[in-house]
Amino acid sequence: MKKYDVLIIGAGIAGLYAAMQLPKSKKVLVVCKDIPWECNTFYAQGGMTTALNEEDVPLHVQDTMAAGAYHNNKEAVEILSRTSLKTTADIIERGMEFDKDAQGNIVYTKEAAHSVARIVHAGGDATGRYMHYFMMVQNRHQLQKNTLVYDLLIENGRCYGVKATVNYEPTTIYANDVIIASGGVGSLYAYNTNSRTVSADIHGICVEKGIALSDMEFMQFHPTVFVETPFARKLLLTEALRGEGAHVVDEEGRRFLFDYDERGELASRDIVSRGIFDHKRKTGQKAYLDFSMFEEKWFEHRFPNITRTFAALGYNFPKDRVPISPAFHYANGGIKCDTNGCIEGIENLYVIGEAARTGVHGANRLASNSLLEGVVFAKRATDHLLSKDHKVIQTPEFDKDYGNILHKENDKIYKHKLRQVMWEDIGIIRTTKGLHEAKNLIYDMKNHEIGRLLQLRLNTASAIVEAALARTESLGSHYIES
Numbered sequence: 010m011k012k013y014d015v016l017i018i019g020a021g022i023a024g025l026y027a028a029m030q031l032p033k034s035k036k037v038l039v040v041c042k043d044i045p046w047e048c049n050t051f052y053a054q055g056g057m058t059t060a061l062n063e064e065d066v067p068l069h070v071q072d073t074m075a076a077g078a079y080h081n082n083k084e085a086v087e088i089l090s091r092t093s094l095k096t097t098a099d100i101i102e103r104g105m106e107f108d109k110d111a112q113g114n115i116v117y118t119k120e121a122a123h124s125v126a127r128i129v130h131a132g133g134d135a136t137g138r139y140m141h142y143f144m145m146v147q148n149r150h151q152l153q154k155n156t157l158v159y160d161l162l163i164e165n166g167r168c169y170g171v172k173a174t175v176n177y178e179p180t181t182i183y184a185n186d187v188i189i190a191s192g193g194v195g196s197l198y199a200y201n202t203n204s205r206t207v208s209a210d211i212h213g214i215c216v217e218k219g220i221a222l223s224d225m226e227f228m229q230f231h232p233t234v235f236v237e238t239p240f241a242r243k244l245l246l247t248e249a250l251r252g253e254g255a256h257v258v259d260e261e262g263r264r265f266l267f268d269y270d271e272r273g274e275l276a277s278r279d280i281v282s283r284g285i286f287d288h289k290r291k292t293g294q295k296a297y298l299d300f301s302m303f304e305e306k307w308f309e310h311r312f313p314n315i316t317r318t319f320a321a322l323g324y325n326f327p328k329d330r331v332p333i334s335p336a337f338h339y340a341n342g343g344i345k346c347d348t349n350g351c352i353e354g355i356e357n358l359y360v361i362g363e364a365a366r367t368g369v370h371g372a373n374r375l376a377s378n379s380l381l382e383g384v385v386f387a388k389r390a391t392d393h394l395l396s397k398d399h400k401v402i403q404t405p406e407f408d409k410d411y412g413n414i415l416h417k418e419n420d421k422i423y424k425h426k427l428r429q430v431m432w433e434d435i436g437i438i439r440t441t442k443g444l445h446e447a448k449n450l451i452y453d454m455k456n457h458e459i460g461r462l463l464q465l466r467l468n469t470a471s472a473i474v475e476a477a478l479a480r481t482e483s484l485g486s487h488y489i490e491s
Contacts (some may be wrong), residue, residue: 010404011180011181012170013036013038013184014036014184015036015037015184015185016184016188017038017039018171018211019039019048019189019192019362020048020145020152021049021141021190021362021363021383022053022140022380022383022384022387023362023364024041025141025145025147026144026388028144031391031395037151040152040153040156041154043154043206045154046141046142049193049207051137052203052204052242053379054134054136054249054314054315055134055249056128056129056249056377057128057136057377057380057381058375058380059381060127061117066090068124069127070083072122073371074086076376077373077485078371078372078373079371080224080371080485082348082369088369088389089386095388096381096384097129100140107130107131108129108130115129118252119252121248121252121278130249134247134249134315138314140380153175155175155176156173156174156175156180157462158172158210158211158214159174159461161187161211164405168356169183169404170187172407174415185402186358187359189365191207191210191364192362192363193207195207196428198428199241199428200334201242201338202231202243203337203338212343212344212364212465212472213464213465213467216469217468220344220345220354220355222345222366223342223366224341224343224372225340225472225473226473226477228341228435228436229339229340229341230337230436230437231278231282231339232257232278232285232335233245233257233281233285233333233335234334234336235332236333241428243336244318246298246315247315248376251274255302256302257281257297258296259288259297260297265296266281269284278376279372279488282335282437282486286334286437286438296334299330300327300330305327305328308326337431337432337436340363341372341374344364345366346365346367347367348389349390361383361386361387362382363382363383367382369386372486373485373486414461415460415461416460416462417458417460419457419459420460424466426454427454430450434446434474437488438488439487441489444474444477451467
């Protein structure tokens with residue numbers, strides 16, 4: 010029987026920072042569905058928010074609450090901001106290099122809905138990639154690829170491990186503590202900026218086990234995404250571009266976002282996304298991101314990743330403007346937990362990062378708070394885990410269900426249909442009629458011969474549509490058209 014002290018599901022920033030907090034004396038296993046860098050952290054461009062000092066904490070809290078339409082858990086937001094002073098210092102002390110100016114001082118940038126410049130970045134526009142690599146190198150524990158978790162081993166209010174396929178072989182992995190750090194739900198949507206591995210499986214297992222999901226109606230859409238590619242994961246154009254002064258314009262070159270909010274491009278993501286979506290729908294015009302105001306050398310130094318990626322597609326930045334659309338970006342809701350990542354009613358099971366709903370984001374996440382959330386609540390969860398009395402507990406025997414079929418013949422067709430429905434009916438602008446139609450379609454799909462993984466996706470989609478139907482008034486990223 011394979012048994013570990015701690016099993017961490019997910020090798021993004023939350024999972025890896027949790028692993029960094031656990032001593033070498035612990036038998037720890039970090040698992041990921043594919044290769045470790047196929048995760049949302051790797052694709053994060055903008056940066057990581059950090060409170061600048063004690064004086065900045067109330068202001069950071071206020072900015073986060075305002076962006077979240079005051080639906081946030083204020084205690085969680087205060088923990089996020091205050092703890093950032095320790096965690097950012099810890100990451101720097103361990104050797105992480107954030108971008109600096111000529112004098113060797115860390116450069117802080119400002120993004121939409123922040124009142125001051127408090128965002129650190131690395132590699133210009135490749136912060137997630139740099140932080141992920143840094144944490145991979147720091148990891149002292151075993152990391153296992155190609156591990157797809159399809160069930161949690163729960164009995165009498167306690168978690169004992171997971172069922173998974175490891176290199177396509179069914180395997181049972183036992184652990185004294187399990188930390189879910191599996192990310193959000195991006196692959197449910199036709200247009201998304203997420204890694205292909207982020208498909209809401211664990212959320213679907215929680216629905217099945219009666220573990221509460223919360224705030225699932227609050228799905229965040231990133232306003233500036235290049236969607237004209239054949240791949241499910243679309244190319245993000247970071248918030249930092251608008252923070253530095255890029256304009257959103259229509260075909261006539263008009264900055265139409267000021268029709269929706271006096272802050273124009275620098276309003277919060279929900280407002281900017283709705284503005285672009287609505288303007289395109291009403292006028293039939295395309296929307297573009299215009300960088301022509303930037304000097305070429307400066308742009309290439311500040312945004313090297315974007316410059317290279319789009320040059321390969323034939324764009325010459327900053328001279329060329331690029332067509333944009335909103336796309337699904339981030340799940341503000343998730344698996345309900347407390348501020349230590351503990352899941353009510355289930356012992357020894359934690360959730361951190363985007364998979365979790367701590368209440369920190371409320372109805373709409375403030376730009377660049379996501380990498381910070383992964384770090385802060387990984388620290389909280391591991392502190393809690395290490396402070397507990399660990400009694401020796403008899404592990405019950407769980408069935409070896411090798412007959413559990415993960416994929417069935419028509420799953421791809423249904424999966425594609427689900428992604429379209431999620432985009433059209435449970436997307437940026439929703440209607441009660443559309444939500445009911447989506448609910449019926451999801452119910453219908455559940456009654457077909459489908460594989461386990463599609464069943465889990467549909468469980469999560471159901472939770473999103475039910476939450477959206479339950480909230481009859483618009484709030485933050487949940488917008489109901491009357």
